[in-house]
Amino acid sequence: MLNIKMDMIQTVGLAVVILIIGRFLRKRVKFFETYCIPSPVIGGFLFAIINLILRQSNLVIFEFDNTLQSFFMTLFFTSIGFNASWRLLKIGGRKVILFLVASIILVVLQNILAVGIGYATGTDPLIALLTGSTAMTGGHGTAAAMAPIVEELGHSGAKSVAIAAATFGLIAGSSLGGPLANKLIINKKLEVVAEKVDNEQVKNDEFLFNNDVKKLDGESFAKAFFMILLAMFIGSFVSTFLNQFLKFPSYIGPMIVAAILRNISDHTTKFDLHYEEVHILEDVSLNLFLGMAMITLKLWELSNVAGQLVILLVSQAVLAWFFIYFVTFKFMGSNYDAAVLSAGHVGFGLGATPNGIANMQSVCDKYKHSHIAFFVMPIVGALFIDFFNVAIISGFFSFLSR
Template sequence: MISLSPVQSLLACCLVLVVGRVLTTRIGILARYSIPDPIVGGLLFAAIAYLLSAWGGISVSLETSIKPTLLLLFFGCIGLTANLKLLAKGGPWLIAFLLALIPFLILQNAVGLGMAWLLDMHPLMGLLGGTITLVGGHGTGAAYATRFADVNNIQDVMALAMTAATLGLVLGGVVGGPVAEWIMRRHKLAGSLDPAADAGHDAPDLTENAGPPSAGSFIVSLTAAFVCLVVGGYLAALVEDAPVSLPNFLWCLATGVLIRNGGEHLGLKLDDRVTDIIGTIALSLFLGMTMMTLDLSSVARLAGPLALMLAVQTVFCALYAAWVVFRMLKRDYEAAIMSAAFCGFSLGATATAIANMQALTRRHGPAPEAFIVVPVTGAFLVDILNVIVLTSLISLPFVGGM
């Protein structure tokens, strides 16, 4: 076995990100469909690790204990760049996005339950292949898997939940870009980087600080990000026994929002360019490590009916994003970007949704309102709505009572 130290694991992840960037810029189909760099590089690493293990008897072990911190750091930075004035301006977007999301949560679970019935599986497995892991992610999947194993005596449920959540990250990152690119081609939409683009999009002022970012501005933004981690963790611990469990990253994001919008009154002014760089690095490392540690042998062994269920969910999500989400928004460039983000967090996680948007906006131009509405919806509102929907479904006799 090859066991990498924390520093070596970070180095390996950075190399994977570099390889991912090279591949996505030089391979036409990857660039055309805006596949995120961490997804490409991480999957390549996972495939190589699988071949080494299967054919050479060599297993590679990464030290990934930093992953939760990276994710919290990313959401803290999202909060630190969230201008509530822009959020207020994006109010109609937020309402429309929620109106598209609520029926989707119900329909995604209905698809999962229907597939479980067709495949002669326990109905709770349908929910595991629904919003528990696809919208809820690894954390929600682990929580419900523990409950299903203890109360319902479902075997290997934890491994299945983690496999579904991990595959959801991959699928959400793979399908989001192509959906948005198809929408933009079909409706002849373009961002501000295109000469034919509509110049009416108001972008956040990331350049209000004159000159290049300084080392001091990096230290200030990094300090604020770590404050988000500490305060967010403390708040999460205070409410961990509450009737409704909220994800830890929500508190980090909320702390960042308070610092960003309240700090100005105290003379604290952060350079949004720097904070955005820190958050992007944290997100890339998190997604890279997640993809690198994907155990393809376990996926092949456990997938089976679950793979078929996830394939159907992916098709359903792509169709819903293209034909419902986009149409319920303003049918413009920002709506196309939000449709890609919808694929990200409805199959994977909010981090995947942001990665989809970053990949698209890097190629086509900024979508400021999308970067305000999607994080708030994906990191906060969707979790509350998901808990309500799941609690209602599990209480049904033909679902949780079997």
């Protein structure tokens, strides 16, 4: 059997090749585009299947150096920390806060359900937890980041479970959102009238809502990159301090420091964090980190929990559907805008923010555009929920691994 060892440069290079192949396939296969499957996942699963065949045929074994995977993972979650702006949350208003609260409650319930079913089916609770908000609300990025922590505790197959769960979530979230909103509109006999967004300040304040074309330059990228690295540096000491009391992922400290720097920046003109450049670096680091996580996927370990995994994943889809139908819809005002937001919540509560936006767009294409929904959902889904989700997951991991 041939043993191929790759150093850290070769590993990240292969991840880039996988990413390019994934992007190519996504543009040409409608299924991938429809369900917003990330390019690293498409190419990564293809490589993982080839790797499985080669291994099972006793032809080739790959060994990878994951040094840069850890670096890009920390870079990604530190960038998320820079999204946690208290000022932006207040500007967003009551509906943003209500939607965030509903999203956080679902995160907690997803983890309680996962652990509970894990105990009931004899699945290790840490493995089961990976099918909760880690993979559902968190998506592939959070799933790939949390899985190694479980594997370090001696549970093989954690990464395969987490990635499979996240992929299921993307498909389920995209499939269920539109029908749920349609059912709400018909069953509740909702008047198809959309509210106007009262507060336009966010659109002028955050590039996320600003359609103006900005010229990017090297100096801004350098400053943004240096600020992220600074947060990672200081945050590493924060993580060391926190781990004296509870076991947290290594990137928790950098996330906290990044959030602090963001909120200091919001209240001073002394320094600019270059948010647009931070978001671009966030996207790049996520793709590279996820690409490296995918090529190290061990599909042969998935068979150990196949039966329990089906139960766990179907239960998550059922939970999300009922919670959003009965709770999120009511939280958000029980009107047409609430129905559209409910479709969005299904999308990112089981998959990712792009899935939520796609769900809302499909509902609005049939009925009427909802300004409130497209105002509220991106603020929570793209800027806030990941920060709270990772903090909550870390708490569950710390409790279960004691």
